[in-house]
Amino acid sequence: MMRLKLTVEYDGTDFYGFQRQPGLRTVDQVLEKAIQDLTGETVKVTGAGRTDAGVHALGQVVAFDSLSTIPAAKFARALNTFLPQDIHAIDSVQVEPDFHPSYSARSKTYRYMIYRSYEGYTMVRRYAHLYTGALNLEMMKAAASIMTGEHDFRSFMAQGSAVRQTVRNIMGFEVMEDYPWLRLEVTGTGFLYHMVRNMAGTLLEIGRGAMSVATLRSALETGDRSLVGPTAPARGLCLIQVHY
Amino acid sequence: MMRLKLTVEYDGTDFYGFQRQPGLRTVDQVLEKAIQDLTGETVKVTGAGRTDAGVHALGQVVAFDSLSTIPAAKFARALNTFLPQDIHAIDSVQVEPDFHPSYSARSKTYRYMIYRSYEGYTMVRRYAHLYTGALNLEMMKAAASIMTGEHDFRSFMAQGSAVRQTVRNIMGFEVMEDYPWLRLEVTGTGFLYHMVRNMAGTLLEIGRGAMSVATLRSALETGDRSLVGPTAPARGLCLIQVHY
DSSP states (O other): OEEEEEEEEEOGGGSSOSSOOTTSOOHHHHHHHHHHHHHSOOOOOEESSOOOTTOEEEEEEEEEEEOOOSOHHHHHHHHHTTSOTTEEEEEEEEEOTTOOTTTTOSEEEEEEEEEOOSTTHHHHTTTOEEOOSOOOHHHHHHHHHHHSEEEEOGGGSOTTOOOOOOEEEEEEEEEEEETTEEEEEEEESOOOTTHHHHHHHHHHHHHTTSSOHHHHHHHHHHOOGGGSOOOOOGGGEEEEEEEO | OEEEEEEEEEOGGGSSOSSOOTTSOOHHHHHHHHHHHHHSOOOOOEESSOOOTTOEEEEEEEEEEEOOOSOHHHHHHHHHTTSOTTEEEEEEEEEOTTOOTTTTOSEEEEEEEEEOOSTTHHHHTTTOEEOOSOOOHHHHHHHHHHHSEEEEOGGGSOTTOOOOOOEEEEEEEEEEEETTEEEEEEEESOOOTTHHHHHHHHHHHHHTTSSOHHHHHHHHHHOOGGGSOOOOOGGGEEEEEEEO
16 A cells, blocks of 8 residues: 655636535546546545635645555656546655645645736636736735734635634745736645635735725734625636645 | 727637638637627628637737727727627727728738646646657757748648648748747748648657758748648647738
8 A cells, every 4th residue: 555645737617626526526536536547446535725616726736545556656647648638647756654735734835816908818817817907016015915924814714614723824925026917926834715815805905905904904913804805716826836 | 881900819729710610619700799799780700810720819800890889999898798708809990991801911920839848738738739858949940940031831731722822921930938838939921721830840840850951941942741740739829910
C-alpha cells in the first residue's frame, strides 16, 4: 500500500465543485473514476481545498491510498489518459501514510482574477470576473494590507457555516495591476468558507468607493457580516498552490 | 438605410465556423439572430474572414444594412444584450454604402498561439495548441522571414480549393517567445483557405527539425503541397485585426 500525493489543475466551469454530490459532476468523483479506470481500485480522494462550483485550480493537491504497482512518479502521466480535457494531473509523488492534503498544509495561495475591459473578455470569461468601473487601486492595496496578519475573519465567512474557530493568519495579500488584468493574490494558513471571495468582493467595494477602510477595520473587529462586501463570483477564483 | 460595420470577438470553440451551414451554430447565424431580436429586421451579415470551426476572433469585422434608428455608435452595446457569452460586439460605426469587410480591407492580422507546457494548459486549451517538444526558435524565425514578402502560396492552400490567384503578400510574420507561450503573428493582404494553419504547421515542423528551410523555399518555388507541414489545429488560431 502506498499513499500518493497528486497535484492537479482544473477548469472549474463545468464542475459542481470539488466535493462529491449525488448525480453531479464533481472533481473528486471524476478523479476517483479515472483512478479506477487506470488501476481497477475503488479509492476515496481527499483534497487540500474543497473548491466551490466554478472555482478553478492550478495547484490543487489530493491524496489517496493505492495498491497499484505503477511507479508513483509516473502515476500522473498515466492517469491523464483517463481524465477529461478540463482536468489534468501535473505531478504525483509517494508520501508518508499520515500525509493529509489539508491538515498537513502550512498555507495555501489563492488568486482572484478581475478583468477590466469589455475587449477580450470573451476569451477569459471562464476564469475572470468582469469589472469595468473605476477602481482606486491604492485604497485596495491599503485594504489588503489591513487584512494581512492574524484576524478573526468570521465576518468574511459564508452565513450558516458551522466553523467555531474563525481566526486565520493571512501571510500575504497582494493587489497586482497589469491592465486589463487586476490580480488579487492571497496566502494564508487557512480560509473559511467563501472567505477569499468575500475578501475580493470587499476589495472591489472599497476600490469603487462604496465602502471605507474604516468599515473594513470595524468588520474585522466586530465580526459583523453586514459590513462586508458581497461574495465575488466563483469564476474569478483559482487555488494556485498548497504549501507544505 | 445605413450600412453598419461591427467589430466582434468570439470564442470559436462552440461555433461551426463563421459561415452559415444548415442546422449548425455558426457566427453569422448567431449575429443575424441577435440583430433580428434587437431590430426586428432580417439581415445578412458579411464577414472579413470566414473563420473555420474552432478558430477565434478578437477583431472580426462584419457589415450589414439596417433601417434601424438605433444610433450606429450605440448599436454594439445594444446588440450585446442579445448575444450569448461566447460572442461580443466591441464596436459599431456607420460606413459608406459600398463598404465590404473583406474587399475593402488592406490587410489582416492572425495570431497562432502555441503553449509549450503541460502545466496550466487546462486553462488555455480552448485557445492554444499544446506542443511540449523542443523547438529551434531561431530556425522558426528564419522560416517566417522566408515566407515574408510576395509569394505564390498555393502549396499552403487546403487541397480542393478553387482559388486561382494564389499569390499573396505577407507584410510581417513574427515568432514571439514568452515561455510557456509561443506566438506566431502574421499580417498579409489576404490569406488562402487554411494558409495560416499550414504556415503554423510548417513552422512547427521546421522548429522540431523535421523539415528544412531549404524544403520551405522549394515549397514556395514549386507549389508542391506535399512539401508543406501539416495543418495546425484550429484552436490555436485567432483573427486579431482587419486593417482598412
